[in-house]
Amino acid sequence: MSKVSYYTPEGLKKLREELSQLKDVERPKASQAIGEARDKGDLSENAEYDAAKEAQGMLEMKISKLEERLSNARLIDESQLDSTKALVLSKVKIKNQSNGMEMTYTLVADGEADLASGKISVNSPIGKGLLGKSVGEVADIQVPNGIIKFDVLEISR
The missing domain is CATH 3.10.50.30 (Transcription elongation factor, GreA/GreB, C-terminal domain)
Known part of the structure; x- marks a missing residue:
């Protein structure tokens, strides 16, 4: 069950900017890191690849939580x-x-x-x-x- 949160216009703008930063900047960086680690050889023994995949998972979870907060956000009049x-x-x-x-x-x-x-x-x-x-x-x-x-x-x- 989701909880409605109330925001000022500035607070809502800040939340949207943070989500945009994660999607438009951080997500491509994570994909690039995975690609670079993948190019280094055997994935079963590649700690760099595992770390990049873990970081991507954490990033996607953060994006998901922010999207949920935004979907339940209400502007205060x-x-x-x-x-x-x-x-x-x-x-x-x-x-x-x-x-x-x-x-x-x-x-x-x-x-x-x-x-x-x-x-x-x-x-x-x-x-x-x-x-x-x-x-x-x-x-x-x-x-x-x-x-x-x-x-x-x-x-x-």
Whole structure:
């Protein structure tokens, strides 16, 4: 059973570019490597050929998984989202009640999460805890060492 994933236009474009790179550049390289290894003689004792075939198999599996993700990808229509609640594509500023530290995260789909740029998945513990919250609410987020309370300070798009 396939799972529908939601993407921003940029995230969907990035996914399509990655698939294109694998199909148009990496696949011909793998075929060429197999051909070169095949030309080196006896295939039963040719480790280079076996490695090239293995690499091609891994590449084809990666392409297949990307194609499946793309077939189940849906574009998020930001105009239909409630801007008063923390939802996908919301930029949420939160404050940790225990240490007073403030953080700003953008909630995104799994495939677009990048903590270094402040994008967290809606399926991460913090993302799940923030979903549906409004400004002024407290989000209780379950983490491995207990529960952390965050005040929701701002929500924007």
